[in-house]
Amino acid sequence: MDDIDRQICMLLSEDARQSLAQLGGQVGLSTSAVNDRLRRLMQSGAIRRMRADVDPTAVDQPVTAFVWLLLAQGADEARFRLEIGALAEVTACHHVTGPWSYLIQIRVASLAAVEEFLSRMKAEGWVGRSETMLTLTAVVEPPFRFRG
Template sequence: MDDIDRKITGLLAADARRALADIGAAVGLSASAVNDRIRRLQAQGAIRAFTVDADPAALGLPVLAFVWVSLRDGADESAFRSFAAAHPAVMECHHVTGPWSYLVKLRLPALAAVETVLAEIKAQGFLGRSETILALSSPVEGAHVPKGAA
């Protein structure tokens, strides 16, 4: 990935519907050359998806919770990862260093739903212990590309 690819990726991250000619003008390439680069970046996996940045509250998911999860001894870690990937409330799941096994980001319709998700994790036999942190607000959220990448 070169500097032009990084610029294209940054421009698409800001507006995935931006015209190829507009991107080309910004990076000094023709629209067809930009299209070729985008296709190559997709094939390489550098661009994973074109997405919509929807307002969670407008979708009925105003509660943002982060859950530190420590798996219980003997828990099937692969099964936990599959559970997290399939769960509709799980926005992100990160395997982390330190005293916790995972950091899980949840988007939920109500505060009571946090307890429901934790009960589901317990019922599957994954949970050793957890700590939940609720976000009061999110001044910065949803960046798809690190700020320094563009």
């Protein structure tokens, strides 16, 4: 990856709807050269996907919660990792250091939906211990990926 690839990644992260011609004009390349670089960046995994930045409130998901999770004794961690990624309300999940196993971010419609999420996690046998924090205001936030 060179400086032009980095510029393309930065420009797309700011606005993925830019045309190849617009990108080319900003990095000094032809449309076909930008297309070739974009294809290589996607094949290499440097660009994983392009998506819309959806307003969570507009799609009735105004509540953000962070759940610190210590996996239950004997829980199948590989299965947990597969299943947590399939849950629509999970917007991020990080394996972390310290007293917790994971930090999970969820986006939901209500506080009742936070409780429902936690109840399902307990029913599945994932929770050894958990602590939940609610977001009051997002000061800096990555784009929201609406998953229904």
